[in-house]
Each structure stands twice: as C-alpha cells, then as structure tokens.
Amino acid sequence: MTQIYNDPIGHWVVVVVAMALLLFVVLTATAYTVWFERVALGRIQRRPGPNRVGPFGLMQLAADGIKLAFKESFVPEKTDRVLYVIAPTIGVAAAFLAWTVIPIGLWYNVQYWIADVNVGILLIFAVSSLNVYAIVLGGYASNNKYSLLGGLRSAAQLISYEMALGLSLVPTFMIVGSLRLRDIVEYTVTWGPYHGPIPLILLTPIGFIIYLISATAETNRTPFDLPEAEQELIGGFLTEYSGLKFTMFYLAEYLNVITVSTLAVLLFFGGWYLWFVPPVIAFFVKVVIMIFVYIWLRGTFPRLRYDMLMRLGWKVMLPLAMANVIVTATILVATQG
Amino acid sequence: MTDEEGKERKPKQPNVAQDVGALLTGLKTTLGETFRSPVTLQYPEDKSVRSERYRGRHYLRRYDNGLERCIGCELCAAACPVGCILVIAAENTDENRVSPGERYAKTYEINMLRCIFCGYCEDACPVQAIVLGPEYELSDTSREKFIYTKEKLLEPLPPDVQARLDSKK
Numbered sequence: 319m320t321q322i323y324n325d326p327i328g329h330w331v332v333v334v335v336a337m338a339l340l341l342f343v344v345l346t347a348t349a350y351t352v353w354f355e356r357v358a359l360g361r362i363q364r365r366p367g368p369n370r371v372g373p374f375g376l377m378q379l380a381a382d383g384i385k386l387a388f389k390e391s392f393v394p395e396k397t398d399r400v401l402y403v404i405a406p407t408i409g410v411a412a413a414f415l416a417w418t419v420i421p422i423g424l425w426y427n428v429q430y431w432i433a434d435v436n437v438g439i440l441l442i443f444a445v446s447s448l449n450v451y452a453i454v455l456g457g458y459a460s461n462n463k464y465s466l467l468g469g470l471r472s473a474a475q476l477i478s479y480e481m482a483l484g485l486s487l488v489p490t491f492m493i494v495g496s497l498r499l500r501d502i503v504e505y506t507v508t509w510g511p512y513h514g515p516i517p518l519i520l521l522t523p524i525g526f527i528i529y530l531i532s533a534t535a536e537t538n539r540t541p542f543d544l545p546e547a548e549q550e551l552i553g554g555f556l557t558e559y560s561g562l563k564f565t566m567f568y569l570a571e572y573l574n575v576i577t578v579s580t581l582a583v584l585l586f587f588g589g590w591y592l593w594f595v596p597p598v599i600a601f602f603v604k605v606v607i608m609i610f611v612y613i614w615l616r617g618t619f620p621r622l623r624y625d626m627l628m629r630l631g632w633k634v635m636l637p638l639a640m641a642n643v644i645v646t647a648t649i650l651v652a653t654q655g
Numbered sequence: 656m657t658d659e660e661g662k663e664r665k666p667k668q669p670n671v672a673q674d675v676g677a678l679l680t681g682l683k684t685t686l687g688e689t690f691r692s693p694v695t696l697q698y699p700e701d702k703s704v705r706s707e708r709y710r711g712r713h714y715l716r717r718y719d720n721g722l723e724r725c726i727g728c729e730l731c732a733a734a735c736p737v738g739c740i741l742v743i744a745a746e747n748t749d750e751n752r753v754s755p756g757e758r759y760a761k762t763y764e765i766n767m768l769r770c771i772f773c774g775y776c777e778d779a780c781p782v783q784a785i786v787l788g789p790e791y792e793l794s795d796t797s798r799e800k801f802i803y804t805k806e807k808l809l810e811p812l813p814p815d816v817q818a819r820l821d822s823k824k
Contacts, residue, residue, distance in 0.1 A: 362685045366693045618685040619678070 336432045344417055348572045349379040354606075355572075355613045362617035389561035394461065397558070401459035406559065406566035409452030413573035415445040420580055421500050423590025423601040429500060438499045439491075442581065443484060446536065449574065450476045453538070453545055453555045456567070460558035468554025471624065472538065472545035478631035479535035479542075485639035486528035489646035490585055493521055503589030517588035524642045526586045528635055533578040534615060535631070537571065541619035544627060579608035707819055710772045710787040713765055714816070715808040718755070723809070724784035725763060726756035734779035739769035756782075763805040767793055788816050 353368065353376060360367025368375030393402060419438035421429040435441055450473055457469020491497055494505045506515050519526045535542040546554040553559075556567055583589060583604040592600035622630065696703055716724045727744030745761035753759035776785050785808075795801060812820075 358689070361689045361693065364688055364691060364693050365695050366697075369697075614682065614685060618681045 333432060336430070340417055340430075340432060341414070343422075344414070344573065344576070345569075347576055348569060349383070350376075351572050351576055351609055352382075352568075353379055354609065355616075358610060358613045359617050362614070383565070386561060386565045391561045391563070394558050397461045398459040401455045402558075403563070405452050405456035405459055406563045406570070407452075408448055408455065409570035410566045410573070412445045412448035412452065413570040413577065415448075416442045416574075416577045419499065420577070420584070421503070421589075423503070423597045425597050426590075429590075431500075434500065435498070437497045439487065439497050439502075439581075439585075442577070443480075446574070446577070447476070447480060449536075449570070452567070452570065456559065457545075457555035460555070462558050464551045464553070464557045465555050468545040468551050468557070471551075472555065475535055475538075475542065475544060475627060475631070478628060479532045479635065482528055482631060482635035482639045483532035483536055485636070485643055486525045486532060487585060488639075488643045489522045489525050490518055492643075492646055492650055493518065499584050503584050503591070515588055515591040517586060519586040522586070522642070522646065524638065525646075526582070528639050528642065529582060529586070530611070531630075532635060533582070534612065535627075537574040537578055537612075539571070539575065539612060540616040541621050542627060543621060544624060575609060575612055576605070579612060580605050582608050705789055705791075707815070709789050709791075710774045710777075711790040712767070712788055712793055713770075713776070713803065713808055714786050714788050714810065714812050715763060715805065716784055716786060716812065716820075717809070722752070723754045723759060724782045725760045726754050726782055726784070727758040727760040728781065730779045730781065731776035731785055734775040736773060736775065737769045737771055739766040740764070740776060741766075760805065763808060765803045765808065767801040767803055768798065783820070786812070786816065786820065788813060 356378070357367035357375070368378040371377040371381045393399060418432045419435045419441050421431040421434070423429050453472040453476075454469040457465040457467075457472070460466070490502060494502045496502065502518070504515060505518065506513065509516075538545050544554075545551075546556060551557070556564060559567060583601065587604050587608075589604075590597035590601040592604065595603075718724060725742075727742060729742045729744065732738070732740040732742050741762065741764040742760050743762035744758045747753060747757060747759050772787065774787050777783075777787055790813075793801075811817075
C-alpha cells in the first residue's frame with residue numbers, strides 16, 4: 319500500500335478509486351436518508367410514509383430521481399443565468415468536499431478516507447461555509463423577491479450560527495489536542511481500571527448541545543429552515559428552481575445532514591468504538607441514530623421567528639459556547655497544569 | 656405597555672428550565688407517537704366501512720316479476736334541489752307493459768356531475784323505485800359518461816342494499 323502511495327501515478331489511481339467509491343456510498347446514503355426521513359416523519363405523524371414503490375417503498379427515491387431528471391430544465395426570464403446555474407453546483411460541491419476528510423470506520427485499525435488531513439475539521443468548516451454562497455447566489459440570481467429574502471435570511475442565519483458551531487467544538491480540540499478527526503475518535507483515557515476510547519460527550523456535554531442546535535441551523539433544517547419557509551417565502555431560495563437544479567439543492571441539503579450527523583458521531587460519540595460491537599456496524603448505527611435525531615427535531619418543533627433565531631444565536635448560543643471554552647480551558651489547566 | 660385595566664404589565668420573565676422542559680415534552684410526545692401503529696388506511700386495497708345508509712350512486716329498482724317500479728311521476732325530479740334528474744314519461748299499453756301503473760319512465764337520466772347525493776329523490780319516490788347505493792368511486796374519463804341513463808340505473812342492486820330494503824318492508 320505504501321509503495322502505491324509513493325508512486326505518483328499509483329497515488330492518483332488510489333485517490334480516484336477512493337473518490338469514486340465514496341461518491342457511490344455517499345450518494346446511496348443520501349437517497350436512503352431521504353427515504354428514512356419520509357418514513358420517520360410519517361411514523362411521527364402516524365402515517366406509514368412511502369410504501370408503494372418496491373419493498374417498504376425503498377425504490378421511491380429511484381422513482382423520484384427519474385421524475386426530477388426528466389423534468390424540463392426551466393430557467394426563468396431575467397435571471398442571472400451564470401449564477402443561477404452555478405449556485406446549486408456550489409451547494410453540491412461543498413457538501414461533497416466535506417467527505418474528503420471524514421474517516422469512515424471499517425475495523426479497529428482500518429478507516430476509509432480520501433485525505434487524512436491534520437486540520438480535517440477546519441477543512442470541513444471551510445467548505446461547509448461555502449453552502450452560504452449556494453443559497454445567497456441562488457436567491458439573488460433567481461430575480462424573485464421570495465428567493466432574495468430567503469437568500470438574505472440564510473446569509474444572516476449561517477453567519478450567526480457558524481461562530482457558535484465553531485466554538486462549540488473548541489473544547490473538544492483542547493481536550494484532544496488535535497484537529498485530525500481520526501485522533502479525536504481515538505482519544506483514549508485512563509480512568510482507574512478503564513483504559514480506552516470514550517465518547518467525548520462525557521467531557522463536553524454542553525458543546526454537544528450547542529453543536530446539535532447550531533448544526534441544525536447550518537443545514538437549514540426545521541426549526542431553523544427560515545431560508546426555505548414554505549409558508550411565508552413559498553420556497554425561499556428554491557422558489558425558481560426545478561428539475562435537476564432543484565435536485566442538486568435537495569441533494570446538498572441531505573448530504574449536509576449526513577455530514578453533520580457523521581461529524582457528531584466522530585466528535586462526540588466515539589466514532590466507530592462501541593463496546594464489543596464491530597466498528598462498521600457501530601459507526602453505521604450511531605450515524606443513523608444521529609440522523610434520526612435531526613428528523614425527530616424536524617418532526618417536533620415549529621419554525622422559529624426571525625428575531626427569535628437571531629436572539630438565540632447571538633444572545634444564547636454564542637455566549638454559552640464562549641463560556642464553555644473558558645470553563646473547559648480552566649479545568650484543563652487546573653488538572654493538567 | 657399597558658393592558659385593559661391600565662396597569663403596568665411586567666415583561667415576561669424567561670424561565671429557562673420550564674421552556675427546556677416544554678421542548679423535551681414535545682420531543683417525548685413525538686417519539687411516543689413513532690411507536691404507535693399508523694392509522695392510515697391503504698385506500699385502494701383497504702376501504703373504510705361505510706354506514707348502511709350511505710348515499711352513493713343511484714339504482715332504479717324492479718319488482719320481483721321483472722316490471723320496473725318507476726311510474727314516471729317525476730316527483731324525484733321535482734324534489735331534486737339541483738335539478739339533475741330528467742324523467743320523460745310514457746303511457747303503458749297492454750302490448751308494452753313496463754311498469755304496473757298507468758305510465759312508466761321512457762327516459763330516466765341522472766347527471767352525476769350535478770348530483771349532490773342528498774337522497775331527496777329516494778324520499779320523494781312514492782313507489783321506492785329509486786335508491787342510493789353504496790358506490791362512491793364514480794370517476795370516469797368524460798363528461799358524457801356521467802349522464803347515467805336508464806339502462807345503467809337499472810343494473811341489479813348490490814345484494815347488501817337489496818337485503819336492507821327487503822328487511823325494511
């Protein structure tokens with residue numbers, strides 16, 4: 319393996335194959351996340367959800383995909399055509415980019431990743447911020463007041479919650495002392511007779527709560543789906559999008575849900591470690607549970623009013639995250655010197 | 656800020672514990688619902704139980720000897736609030752006896768697009784010739800097909816409706 323990596327051409331072959339595999343896995347996962355969400359939301363509302371196409375409605379996504387792909391690719395008049403087309407592309411590209419550094423646990427010492435970057439989490443933050451561009455540009459280029467309002471809301475919302483999101487993870491980095499996702503998962507402690515990896519939520523519970531809320535806001539999901547806000551803004555930045563471009567936004571949204579769920583598992587729930595459970599299964603189960611938590615939140619809470627959103631972001635989340643950093647730092651200095 | 660009595664209204668103090676508790680109650684409620692069985696009826700396969708007095712599409716009845724009950728009196732057309740029934744009566748003769756009375760309905764048409772399924776026609780009929788049956792899936796592909804003619808209305812009644820009418824006698 320190392321020999322292939324050292325050979326310049328072999329290195330690229332490995333990377334490209336890895337990318338193709340990951341693309342396939344992540345796209346499939348996205349499709350089934352949509353299915354899972356529809357079924358889970360249905361069950362919350364005591365409906366069965368999609369159950370017509372294929373066993374348990376599992377082929378529903380194929381049917382939806384075919385429908386969306388064959389829809390007329392409609393561009394409204396007087397739009398900024400270039401930006402109109404680029405916007406959903408940025409969304410999808412940003413959503414996929416995050417997966418370059420996310421390690422997928424296969425076995426105790428075997429993980430799957432495309433790049434093992436020592437500032438992995440920073441890269442994820444950087445590319446997930448690009449999502450704002452997709453929404454703002456999409457809203458602006460549509461030449462539609464609802465789209466524009468959705469885009470503006472999204473800009474304000476994402477900037478507000480990005481700070482809290484970033485700060486919520488700082489205690490984790492301080493405890494682990496690394497930004498590499500693999501190191502965070504493999505952080506081991508020696509507590510009396512126990513020596514091994516632990517879910518970091520035990521050390522930073524407040525960080526997890528802030529992360530959960532901020533990540534929901536970052537992915538524009540209910541109760542923070544103000545950029546879309548069907549009832550007030552028709553569909554926000556999505557209003558003028560249809561067919562494949564709409565699909566790309568939709569794909570990006572669900573990809574982001576998987577990304578933040580996976581990150582939560584990696585950062586707070588010990589990644590692929592779970593007692594004696596095989597790592598692949600543990601990792602998968604944990605991610606599915608996290609995705610369910612996001613769906614659960616969506617099925618429970620109504621959308622926040624805009625001023626409430628801003629108040630929560632700046633007056634609750636950000637101070638709480640800062641206090642969390644300071645308290646953790648104090649404890650770390652006190653215990654480790 | 657003042658309320659109706661003119662007293663100073665204090666701004667509501669936020670109670671974080673109570674608010675978070677309310678959020679958690681909401682989460683508990685939705686999670687609880689998740690484990691209850693869905694109430695959805697898988698419609699085309701399963702159908703809800705209809706009342707035995709359900710008012711669906713109309714039927715014209717016959718006597719046991721095969722004669723039509725309808726005597727062409729047009730009371731149903733008169734009772735109809737939307738005027739969807741058209742009856743054109745003709746005299747019965749000995750050679751051509753369609754119903755036991757003096758006259759019979761030569762033409763009997765119901766415009767199902769207009770019908771509001773109120774059942775007044777059934778109430779108005781002096782010989783219980785017209786009844787509303789249980790069928791409600793009446794969709795079709797053209798407007799013309801919704802004009803139910805006498806032939807269509809004279810189709811035999813579903814057995815359960817026939818049994819109900821027989822028991823009422």
